[in-house]
Amino acid sequence: MAPAPAPSSPAATSFLPASCAATNAPDACYNLLLPYVDTFHGNLVRVARAAAAIAGARQRDFAGELGRLKLRGTGAGKVADMTLxxxxxEVSASNLFVNETLGHIDNLVGRLGSKEDFDSQRVLAQELLYSTESGLMQCVDWFHGAGEAAVSSPVGKEVIDGCTTVSAYVDIALMLVNACHKVLSLYTAYAIKRFADWMSNDDTLPSCATTASTRASAACCCSIVSAHAGAVAVARHTCR
Incomplete structure (x- = not known):
């Protein structure tokens, strides 16, 4: 399930645009995740987890809707009904892996274990999200291949619109999980090296936004800092 919406703070909301810059639809990402912004605590993996939870919920709802449409039929002939x-x-099969996907991302949140463990969990989450997105778009292709009657029918249009919409949610989650790889490779060593200095003199804390080359990298920096020694205060400072 997606986390319950929480009140937002200026520090938290400034972190979200940098995180969403890693996606293909930053504005949609921001609007989607803004209600949950205070649950992220400067951690990009938590952003990815929330996006994946929302995508999974939309996917489950869509699978239920497809089931209802299937019972009713398309009204556009046998080929269209078979395509439906x-x-x-396809969507129901992918739906079975929603909890598994979230489990892999949960294993990234605490960054326990080695870099190899982190990479393994990230890749497994990526593969499941990519497979889900591919299946949704394959469904769209099937309807187009079924002929004009299938595509132009009210049910066909509803299925195509639903696949496209849910795919967009999944893509946001996938892009955020992809960005978590950049978090580890770009900033783990930097965060470890600088952590002691930052904690000893808060006034000299460098802003991630000034040390990172892109907005997405700034989010990565904040996420890594928050992962070491529970440095929530440091993350809040650097994510301004």
Whole structure:
């Protein structure tokens, strides 16, 4: 399930645009995740987890809707009905892996274990999200391949719109998980090296925004800092 919405703070909301800059739809990402912004605590993996939870919820709802449409039929002939059944099976099968995907991302949140463990969990989450997105777009292709009657039918249009919408949610989650790889490779060594200095003299804390080359990298920096020694205060400072 997605986390419960929480009141936002200026420090938290300034972190979210930098995180969403890693996606193909930063504005949609920001609007989608803004209600949950105070649950992230400067951690990019938590942002990815929230996005994946929302995508999973939309996917489950869509699978249920496809099931209802399947019982009713498309009204556009046998080929269209068979295509709808195939789409239902595809989305329902992907739906079985929603909790597994979230489990892999949960394993990234605390960054326990080695870099190899982190990379393994990240890749598994990526593969499941990519497979889900591919299946949704394959369903769209199937309807287009089923002929004009299938595509132009009210049910066909509803299925295509639904696949496109849910795919966009999944893509946001996938891009954020992809960005978590950059977090580890760009800033782990930097955060460890600078952590002691930062904690000993808060006035000299460098802003991640000034040390990072991109807005997305600034979010990565903040996320890594927050992961070491529970440095929530440091993350809040650097994510301004």
């Amino acid at each position: 059944a195939d789409c239902f099976n």
